[in-house]
Structures are given as C-alpha cells and as structure tokens.
Amino acid sequence: MNETRSSQLSPQAPIIAPGHTFGSVTDKISSIVLTKSAPIPWYVAAFIGFLCTMMLFYAITYLLLKGVGIWGVNIPIGWGFAIINLVWWIGIGHAGTLISAILLLLNQKWRTSINRFAEAMTIFAVMCAALFPLIHTGRPWLAWYWLLPYPNTMGVWPQFRSPLIWDVFAISTYATVSVLFWLVGLIPDMATLRDKTVHPLLKKVYGVAALGWRGSAKHWSRYETAYLLLAGLATPLVISVHSVISFDFTIGIIPGWHSTIFPPYFVAGAIYAGFAMVLTLAIPLRALYGLHDFITMRHIDNMAKVMLVTGLIVFYGYNMEAFFAWYSANQYETFMVWNRMTGPYWPIYWSLIFCNGVAPQLLWFKKVRLNLKSLYAVTMAVNVGMWLERFVIVVTSLHRDFVPSSWGMYYPTRWDWMTFIGTLGMFVMLMFLFVRVLPMISIFEVRALLPQAKVKEAPAE
Amino acid sequence: MADTAIYGLMAEFQDPSALVEATRRAVDAGYRKLDAYTPFPIEELAEALRFRDRRLPLLVLAGGIVGGLSGFGLQYWINVINYPLIAGGKPYFAWPNFIPVTFEMTILFAALAAVFGMIGLNGLPLLYHPVFNAPGFALASRDRFFLVIEASDPKFDRHATGEMLRGLTAHEVVEVAN
Known part of the structure; x- marks a missing residue:
C-alpha cells in the first residue's frame, strides 16, 4: 500500500491512475449520478443535513419574529456570530475558486479531479455566508434600499464610501461569477449525461441543461477561450473579495482591526480554510464512491502542501499582529494583544494558535500527509482554528476598546448556535444533493488528461 | 455540387x-x-x-469597460450628484472609496460577457x-x-x-x- 502511494507522488506519475479509457472514466463518474440508489451513508448524511437545515429555518423564523435581540449581540459587541460565520464561510468558498481558476492559469493539471466539487463547495459556502449579514439586518426586506442602488420612493441611495456596501457588491459578484464558472464547466458533462441516460425524463432535463451541446470543434475552441478568460477574471476577483471583507474591519479604527496586514492575511487564511474543507469533503467522498483512481494520493499530498504554505502565511500574520502591537508603542494596540492572550477570551486565542499555528506544522512530514487519518485530524483542527480566528478578530477587538467604561462581554445564545449549526447542515445537505444529481468530477476534463488524448503527429511523408 | x-x-x-x-x-x-x-x-x-x-476576447474586453464605467458612474451620480451626504468627514467625490465597487462591476460585466458571448457565438441553446x-x-x-x-x-x-x-x-x- 505504501509503495503504491509513494509511486503516485512523483511528478512524472500520471494524474489519473493508469489503465483508464475515455469510456471507462465516463462510465465511472456518470454511474454515481445515473443510478437508482445511493449508498447508505449518503442517506444518513443528507438526512442529518436536512434536519439541521430545518433547525436553521426555525432559528431564522424566530429571529424574524423577535429580532436580533435573541442573539448574544449587544453593544459593544454588535457583530458576534453573524460576522464570524460570514467571514468563515466565505473564506471556505475561496479554495474552490483557487482550484478552478488560479491552478488552471498555473497549468496545474491535477486540479481537474477536484475542481468540480470544490466549485460546488464554493457556491454552497457563499450561500451560507451571504445568509448571515442578510439576517443580521433583522428585517432584510427593509434593508434593500441601503444595500442595493435602485430608485425608491424615499429618494435615498446607498453610501458608497462605506465598506459594507463594497461587501454587497463583492459577495454578489463573487456568487454570480462562481455560479457561471461552474455552469459553464457543466455544459459538456450535461451532454454526456443526456447521451448516456436511458430515462426519458432525465434525458430531457439533462438535454436542456446541456443547451444542445454537440461537441463541435468550433464550439470547443470558443469554450476554451471563454473558460480561460473566466479563470483570468475569477483570479483577481477571489483576491478582491476577501480583501474587501477585511476592509470591513480595517476601515474601522478599533485596535486590532485597523491594520494593513489584513487583506493578504485574510486571503491566505481563506485559501487555508478552503483547502481544509476540500480535504474534509474529498477524503470521505473518495472512499464512499471509490474514486481512488481520480483523486489519488498525489492530489491529497498537493492539497496538504497548499494548506501548509497558506497556514504558514497565516501564522506569520498572527506573529506580525503581536509584533507590531509592541513595536507601534501604541498602548491600545499593546493592550489589545495582551488582552487576547491573557484576557477573558484567552482559551480561544491559544486554541486558535494551536489549531492554526502548531497543528499544521505536522504537515511538514510526508508520513502525516499520506496518512488519511492524521491528515484528517489536521484538517479538522484547521477548520476549527479558522473559525476561532474570526471569533478572536471580531469579539476580542470589540469587547475592550479605548475606554474601560464601554467594555463588555459576548456570549453566544442557543439561537446563535442553532443558526451556525444549521448552516453547516445546509452545506452538507446541498453537497450531498449535488453529488447525487451532477457529476462531481469533470468528465470531459478527465478524458482530456488521459495519455491517449494527446494528438500524435503523423510521420512526415 | x-x-x-x-x-x-x-x-x-x-x-x-x-x-x-x-x-x-x-x-x-x-x-x-x-x-x-x-x-x-x-x-x-x-x-x-x-x-x-477573435470576437469573444473583444466582447469580454467591452464588457469589462462597460462594467467599470457604469460602476464608477453609478457611484459618482449617487454620492456626488443625486444624494450628496457627508459621511465620516470624507469629500463627496472620495474616489478611492469608489474603486472596490468599480472593480467588482468590471469583473461582473466581463464574466457575463464571456459566458453569454460564448453561448451566443456558438449558437446555443440549440x-x-x-x-x-x-x-x-x-x-x-x-x-x-x-x-x-x-x-x-x-x-x-x-x-x-x-x-x-x-x-x-x-x-x-x-x-x-x-
């Protein structure tokens, strides 16, 4: 076992396990969708996800009836779970765009086996993320006129000098472009499902979704151009989105927020959290559907390495925050860091350092990266750690600012937890519905990766 | 024949x-x-x-330019002409504050042009x-x-x-x- 694992790791090793044909990859990936039944764990996970989604709806309904007072937020901590979860979820989404766009531009062919479901993960994570600021407004139906510019009878318009409006534009553009990217990637695979299925209704549904795709060489040529351009557009977009999210903090003058390191450190943190989530999903899905030929140990090893690199950038960010608090000689900054380390929220700060700074150091070792159990433990630590990071940034900065008379504490209520766990469940449910009805690996791109897809030039006559 | x-x-x-x-x-x-x-x-x-x-890249370029200009124009018209409001002591025409939205609109329009341009030029859906x-x-x-x-x-x-x-x-x- 160990030998095959390390033989898959050399840079010359094929990205797809040898022995596959165009037909066999098509059959293998489409059979997951075109089957009457799903494996038992699918039902269990989708059902748990469904129950949590119902809990989410319950929590939101109660919120709309009662108001945001049911949450733990109050002055001075007005942001609480809603913003922590927004930043955490949207960060998770960023790995999908990184895999589909940036790795495409960098010609990293191994991305092909994981880009489809990483993109789906992006879309579902953005849905969970966008929900939080929306319900944080308390009455979202009254929030439209200061979020979106449209002529209204009150004659009022949004304030474009506020970073909160930048957020609205950044997140909605990100959601739109992610969906477009994903749908464009799905068109040729929809045609495959249309041609493969024998069910007359499914044939029609997939047929319409394929838009009549027939694999014309001229279409492929434009398709490839469009896909490359989209990747080129999505790359600066994904970097801008988390930078804009970090502006929500940095534009404010609160100690611990007003910092120039935030945009790069947020973007690195987003990729870090996102790769952890991709691994969290990929390892069980790979086992559940027997996708070892497509998601090889080389993929898993590569993802672990990306996690290690981005984790080091993030850890550097934590150290720089502490260093500059001291170096600035600003008593409020110094106090902020000291309060994080030794104040009432010290266990959260030190858990964060352990989860995000210490645990990922294990990824230096090949043995840890190639052992699915130890790798899974590290990814879970990172998932938790990134959430704690957002907690530390939002709560510990706000709860003790300049004047001790305005200090306070923040404790999440059960409604905060229900909403957060509810979005986790909704995410799981949507992911499992996705793998059931759409091909979770891009079939046509895997075909193009096979060695027989290379055009051999005829010998000169 | x-x-x-x-x-x-x-x-x-x-x-x-x-x-x-x-x-x-x-x-x-x-x-x-x-x-x-x-x-x-x-x-x-x-x-x-x-x-x-070569039409698709040109369409995407046009989409980006239209998106950027309309994004910037929208903010200028709202915050400077139609609804000037003093906020944070900043000038009405605080153009650096308009850059994020201008950027997002550029990307949005260019991406829409890429997708619908590709589908349209290919004569799809058919x-x-x-x-x-x-x-x-x-x-x-x-x-x-x-x-x-x-x-x-x-x-x-x-x-x-x-x-x-x-x-x-x-x-x-x-x-x-x-």
Whole structure:
C-alpha cells in the first residue's frame, strides 16, 4: 500500500491512475449520478443535513419574529456570530475558486479531479455566508434600499464610501461569477449525461441543461477561450473579495482591526480554510464512491502542501499582529494583544494558535500527509482554528476598546448556535444533493488528461 | 455540387490523432464547410479546421469597460450628484472609496460577457441539430471522434466525398439526415 502511494507522488506519475479509457472514466463518474440508489451513508448524511437545515429555518423564523435581540449581540459587541460565520464561510468558498481558476492559469493539471466539487463547495459556502449579514439586518426586506442602488420612493441611495456596501457588491459578484464558472464547466458533462441516460425524463432535463451541446470543434475552441478568460477574471476577483471583507474591519479604527496586514492575511487564511474543507469533503467522498483512481494520493499530498504554505502565511500574520502591537508603542494596540492572550477570551486565542499555528506544522512530514487519518485530524483542527480566528478578530477587538467604561462581554445564545449549526447542515445537505444529481468530477476534463488524448503527429511523408 | 437532401456525411474515428489527420486532409482537399465533434477539447483541431474567432476576447474586453464605467458612474451620480451626504468627514467625490465597487462591476460585466458571448457565438441553446440524427453520434460525448462534411459545401458530392472519407482511416462513414 505504501509503495503504491509513494509511486503516485512523483511528478512524472500520471494524474489519473493508469489503465483508464475515455469510456471507462465516463462510465465511472456518470454511474454515481445515473443510478437508482445511493449508498447508505449518503442517506444518513443528507438526512442529518436536512434536519439541521430545518433547525436553521426555525432559528431564522424566530429571529424574524423577535429580532436580533435573541442573539448574544449587544453593544459593544454588535457583530458576534453573524460576522464570524460570514467571514468563515466565505473564506471556505475561496479554495474552490483557487482550484478552478488560479491552478488552471498555473497549468496545474491535477486540479481537474477536484475542481468540480470544490466549485460546488464554493457556491454552497457563499450561500451560507451571504445568509448571515442578510439576517443580521433583522428585517432584510427593509434593508434593500441601503444595500442595493435602485430608485425608491424615499429618494435615498446607498453610501458608497462605506465598506459594507463594497461587501454587497463583492459577495454578489463573487456568487454570480462562481455560479457561471461552474455552469459553464457543466455544459459538456450535461451532454454526456443526456447521451448516456436511458430515462426519458432525465434525458430531457439533462438535454436542456446541456443547451444542445454537440461537441463541435468550433464550439470547443470558443469554450476554451471563454473558460480561460473566466479563470483570468475569477483570479483577481477571489483576491478582491476577501480583501474587501477585511476592509470591513480595517476601515474601522478599533485596535486590532485597523491594520494593513489584513487583506493578504485574510486571503491566505481563506485559501487555508478552503483547502481544509476540500480535504474534509474529498477524503470521505473518495472512499464512499471509490474514486481512488481520480483523486489519488498525489492530489491529497498537493492539497496538504497548499494548506501548509497558506497556514504558514497565516501564522506569520498572527506573529506580525503581536509584533507590531509592541513595536507601534501604541498602548491600545499593546493592550489589545495582551488582552487576547491573557484576557477573558484567552482559551480561544491559544486554541486558535494551536489549531492554526502548531497543528499544521505536522504537515511538514510526508508520513502525516499520506496518512488519511492524521491528515484528517489536521484538517479538522484547521477548520476549527479558522473559525476561532474570526471569533478572536471580531469579539476580542470589540469587547475592550479605548475606554474601560464601554467594555463588555459576548456570549453566544442557543439561537446563535442553532443558526451556525444549521448552516453547516445546509452545506452538507446541498453537497450531498449535488453529488447525487451532477457529476462531481469533470468528465470531459478527465478524458482530456488521459495519455491517449494527446494528438500524435503523423510521420512526415 | 451541393446536395440538400442530406445534411452531410459523417466519418467516425477511434482516436483523436486519426481525426486531426483526417480533418487536415479534408481541408487540404478543398472542403470548407466541415466540422469535427469530439468528447473533449482538442487544440490541434481548430488549427486543422483553420478556425479562428477573435470576437469573444473583444466582447469580454467591452464588457469589462462597460462594467467599470457604469460602476464608477453609478457611484459618482449617487454620492456626488443625486444624494450628496457627508459621511465620516470624507469629500463627496472620495474616489478611492469608489474603486472596490468599480472593480467588482468590471469583473461582473466581463464574466457575463464571456459566458453569454460564448453561448451566443456558438449558437446555443440549440436543442435540435441534424448531427444528432446520425446513428452512434451519442458516443461523441463519450469516446468517439466524428468529422462531418456538410452537404452545403460547394465541393460536396455524395459519392466522391464518401470515397475520400473512407480513404481517411475512418472507422465508418454514414449519411446524416437533414
């Protein structure tokens, strides 16, 4: 076992396990969708996800009836779970765009086996993320006129000098472009499902979704151009989105927020959290559907390495925050860091350092990266750690600012937890519905990766 | 002589190299109204077909410019002309604050132009097309490679074109009903 694992790791090793044909990859990936039944764990996970989604709806309904007072937020901590979860979820989404766009531009062919479901993960994570600021407004139906510019009878318009409006534009553009990217990637695979299925209704549904795709060489040529351009557009977009999210903090003058390191450190943190989530999903899905030929140990090893690199950038960010608090000689900054380390929220700060700074150091070792159990433990630590990071940034900065008379504490209520766990469940449910009805690996791109897809030039006559 | 009773003749190939080679020869033989159908993109094919379309990148560029200008213009009109409001002691025309939204709108419009431009230039959605009539064409989305010479090609001749295609290592040559 160990030998095959390390033989898959050399840079010359094929990205797809040898022995596959165009037909066999098509059959293998489409059979997951075109089957009457799903494996038992699918039902269990989708059902748990469904129950949590119902809990989410319950929590939101109660919120709309009662108001945001049911949450733990109050002055001075007005942001609480809603913003922590927004930043955490949207960060998770960023790995999908990184895999589909940036790795495409960098010609990293191994991305092909994981880009489809990483993109789906992006879309579902953005849905969970966008929900939080929306319900944080308390009455979202009254929030439209200061979020979106449209002529209204009150004659009022949004304030474009506020970073909160930048957020609205950044997140909605990100959601739109992610969906477009994903749908464009799905068109040729929809045609495959249309041609493969024998069910007359499914044939029609997939047929319409394929838009009549027939694999014309001229279409492929434009398709490839469009896909490359989209990747080129999505790359600066994904970097801008988390930078804009970090502006929500940095534009404010609160100690611990007003910092120039935030945009790069947020973007690195987003990729870090996102790769952890991709691994969290990929390892069980790979086992559940027997996708070892497509998601090889080389993929898993590569993802672990990306996690290690981005984790080091993030850890550097934590150290720089502490260093500059001291170096600035600003008593409020110094106090902020000291309060994080030794104040009432010290266990959260030190858990964060352990989860995000210490645990990922294990990824230096090949043995840890190639052992699915130890790798899974590290990814879970990172998932938790990134959430704690957002907690530390939002709560510990706000709860003790300049004047001790305005200090306070923040404790999440059960409604905060229900909403957060509810979005986790909704995410799981949507992911499992996705793998059931759409091909979770891009079939046509895997075909193009096979060695027989290379055009051999005829010998000169 | 053009023939309108059928859509064209379709040759089936087992691997991409044979298809590219056959396409090159058909184009060299003077055929111009032809297309290849493959289960994945093959760069060499567009070249063999002498197909080149530069409109899409231009559309995307135009989309980006329109998006950027309208994003900036929208904010200028709202925050400077229509609804000037003092906030945070900043000037009405605090242009650095307008950059994030301008940037996002540039990307949004360019991405929309890329997707809908690609779909539009490809003439999609088009749920019916004569090539779907050909037996075995469903494999074009799986593991077969097809070359179609259309009947509207001035050089098209049922018999002669069929003979030429059969000479190109084609696995099978069939007529495509219109």
